[in-house]
Amino acid sequence: MQFEIRNHLLFAGGKQAPYRATPNRSGFMNPDTIIDHDTASNPLDPSGDIGWLTMPVARASAHVVIDWNGGITQLAPFNVQCWHAGPSKYGNRYNFNGFSIGIEHDNPGYLRKISEGVYSGVCIIDTNKNPQFKVARVATPEHGDHYWLAYSEKQIAASAALHAALKAAYPEINTVLGHFHICPGRKTDTNPLFPLSQMQSIVRGEAGELAAPIEVKPAPKLSPAAAKPAFAPDATVVADSLNLRGGPGIQFAVKGMIPYGTRVDVQEADKLSGWLRIITPFGATGYVHGGFVRLD
Numbered sequence: 664m665q666f667e668i669r670n671h672l673l674f675a676g677g678k679q680a681p682y683r684a685t686p687n688r689s690g691f692m693n694p695d696t697i698i699d700h701d702t703a704s705n706p707l708d709p710s711g712d713i714g715w716l717t718m719p720v721a722r723a724s725a726h727v728v729i730d731w732n733g734g735i736t737q738l739a740p741f742n743v744q745c746w747h748a749g750p751s752k753y754g755n756r757y758n759f760n761g762f763s764i765g766i767e768h769d770n771p772g773y774l775r776k777i778s779e780g781v782y783s784g785v786c787i788i789d790t791n792k793n794p795q796f797k798v799a800r801v802a803t804p805e806h807g808d809h810y811w812l813a814y815s816e817k818q819i820a821a822s823a824a825l826h827a828a829l830k831a832a833y834p835e836i837n838t839v840l841g842h843f844h845i846c847p848g849r850k851t852d853t854n855p856l857f858p859l860s861q862m863q864s865i866v867r868g869e870a871g872e873l874a875a876p877i878e879v880k881p882a883p884k885l886s887p888a889a890a891k892p893a894f895a896p897d898a899t900v901v902a903d904s905l906n907l908r909g910g911p912g913i914q915f916a917v918k919g920m921i922p923y924g925t926r927v928d929v930q931e932a933d934k935l936s937g938w939l940r941i942i943t944p945f946g947a948t949g950y951v952h953g954g955f956v957r958l959d
């Protein structure tokens with residue numbers, strides 16, 4: 664597979680990759696990191712997660728989704744911030760959405776064995792009916808001890824080519840991490856069968872034969888001012904005095920109170936719990952429950 668990148672992904676010959684615009688994005692950035700993810704969805708239903716990541720209510724997105732057959736769909740240009748990392752920390756860096764490209768791979772995440780060859784998680788994985796599915800039990804300190812679906816060869820080949828093309832377009836990229844690295848205890852994607860070390864060696868230029876055939880037109884570099892995200896209010900507080908908390912739940916300490924009618928910038932939403940991560944007009948960040956905020 665050959666393609667080049669000019670903020671949008673182009674296949675060899677100049678044809679643009681499939682593009683489904685997501686509204687879930689913020690300001691410009693200069694990426695220096697790639698975060699690899701799993702969609703936590705049924706690999707036989709690629710439209711489901713792309714549909715979700717392009718809906719405003721999801722408050723989540725990624726730059727690309729790689730489906731089970733190696734098809735790549737782009738959801739946002741590579742030089743804008745997508746909402747894939749969430750509250751995140753690795754080493755001495757925080758809030759990875761501000762400088763990383765998010766790549767989603769169709770994969771269900773952890774599975775339980777329910778009978779010989781049949782596994783259950785966000786969907787049923789039946790290796791008897793679908794022999795292309797390979798499931799292995801792997802335990803790591805970061806992932807726990809579970810069954811996992813191996814990624815398809817086409818998916819890994821597409822991902823490797825994309826990592827190489829991104830490195831070529833954005834030479835500052837020098838780090839590849841799994842979501843589990845930057846959200847320990849909260850995330851287990853990518854699963855332990857993902858070849859993260861292969862992707863790391865690609866962006867370090869140690870996998871020559873993969874990087875060589877990719878043709879590249881580097882993206883224009885942004886000034887630091889342009890890369891800084893702006894406060895972009897998109898919701899209104901509808902409680903008399905809303906608690907701003909240090910984390911997504913009432914067990915987290917109250918950091919302050921937000922008056923009725925205040926306009927806030929929603930950065931991320933947890934679709935299960937309903938908690939939102941927000942920025943206030945005064946620059947404070949924290950969490951509020953979505954029931955007390957009306958989205959535009």
Ligand SMILES: [Zn+2]
Pocket residue numbers: 699700701747842850852
């Ligand atoms: Zn993830």
